[in-house]
Amino acid sequence: MPLTAYNHVPIPSFMYGTAWKKEATSQLVQLAVASGFTAIDTANQLIHYQEALVGEALQALAKKGITRDTLFLQTKFTPVGGQDHRTPYDASADLATQVRQSFDSSLTHLCTEYVDSYLLHGPYSRRGLGEADWEVWAAMEGLYQSGKTKMIGISNVTAGQLTQLCAQANLKPMVVQNRCYAALGWDKEVRKICQVHGIIYQGFSLLTANGEVLADPEIRTIAKRLGTGSAQIIFRFAMQIGMLPLTGTTNQQHMKEDLQAEQFALSTEEIQRIETIAL
Numbered sequence: 435m436p437l438t439a440y441n442h443v444p445i446p447s448f449m450y451g452t453a454w455k456k457e458a459t460s461q462l463v464q465l466a467v468a469s470g471f472t473a474i475d476t477a478n479q480l481i482h483y484q485e486a487l488v489g490e491a492l493q494a495l496a497k498k499g500i501t502r503d504t505l506f507l508q509t510k511f512t513p514v515g516g517q518d519h520r521t522p523y524d525a526s527a528d529l530a531t532q533v534r535q536s537f538d539s540s541l542t543h544l545c546t547e548y549v550d551s552y553l554l555h556g557p558y559s560r561r562g563l564g565e566a567d568w569e570v571w572a573a574m575e576g577l578y579q580s581g582k583t584k585m586i587g588i589s590n591v592t593a594g595q596l597t598q599l600c601a602q603a604n605l606k607p608m609v610v611q612n613r614c615y616a617a618l619g620w621d622k623e624v625r626k627i628c629q630v631h632g633i634i635y636q637g638f639s640l641l642t643a644n645g646e647v648l649a650d651p652e653i654r655t656i657a658k659r660l661g662t663g664s665a666q667i668i669f670r671f672a673m674q675i676g677m678l679p680l681t682g683t684t685n686q687q688h689m690k691e692d693l694q695a696e697q698f699a700l701s702t703e704e705i706q707r708i709e710t711i712a713l
């Protein structure tokens with residue numbers, strides 16, 4: 435079942451992430467799509483992502499008849515502080531120009547004329563939003579207005595920053611992408627704001643940030659009841675509380691297992707238990 439943000443654009447309920455895959459990016463994206471993923475997350479940030487190799491995969495998939503319109507593509511504008519010397523824009527240019535150059539370079543890398551979702555990789559400072567954030571956000575709103583991206587959003591954002599953005603932006607974000615710690619009630623505060631505003635919450639590091647939860651005997655008991663692994667329980671939990679999970683697995687068996695999280699259901703009691711399992 436796709437999720438829908440307040441602007442009514444549907445987004446698949448599970449997303450394949452392409453960070454840290456280096457030269458295997460193209461092959462793994464093709465494997466992910468062959469396994470059933472239809473949404474791909476990347477970024478124009480060479481430190482962690484090979485966006486051009488995602489584009490290479492998309493071209494190979496197109497040759498097999500899997501067309502652009504059947505896939506959901508999400509990429510990001512990464513501010514200069516998150517880049518090394520290989521910035522995909524002129525780092526001395528004004529911020530609106532940086533966004534435009536980075537976006538155009540993403541379209542070239544991804545061999546497409548539009549993206550489905552475009553995210554600010556993170557605010558410029560840890561607390562609050564400053565002039566730079568507003569300049570970048572205005573440039574992203576312009577991309578949305580031009581139809582070149584169907585959604586705009588923000589990543590690595592605090593509840594305070596998101597509240598400020600929702601209150602003061604011309605266009606609220608349609609997507610939030612955050613690291614999701616069970617110890618923070620699975621990012622409860624930020625998820626609550628998303629729910630109120632019709633914003634899709636995407637969670638990453640669901641497995642890697644929550645190793646203790648994966649090994650928890652209660653999770654294992656639930657997994658046993660359903661005949662699944664602990665990872666699938668976490669992904670299913672995420673979906674049932676309205677979250678869109680990301681996985682970046684490099685293993686085809688895990689790709690299939692992760693997608694199977696769409697096929698079973700946790701009870702209300704199980705959901706309630708997992709929500710507070712690390713608090």
Ligand SMILES: NC(=O)c1ccc[n+]([C@@H]2O[C@H](COP(=O)([O-])OP(=O)(O)OC[C@H]3O[C@@H](n4cnc5c(N)ncnc54)[C@H](OP(=O)(O)O)[C@@H]3O)[C@@H](O)[C@H]2O)c1
Nearest residue numbers: 451452453475589638639641665680681682683684685688
């Ligand atoms: N916005 C941001 O700043 C940001 C930051 C980090 C990540 N992200 C996005 O989120 C994506 C996912 O990153 P992530 O940190 O959530 O995860 P990840 O780095 O892809 O790690 C997932 C881990 O879980 C394992 N795994 C997956 N399915 C499994 C299963 N069924 N059973 C056992 N192990 C399983 C994987 O191992 P195997 O490979 O062996 O399966 C891998 O070690 C990234 O690729 C990126 O797109 C965004």
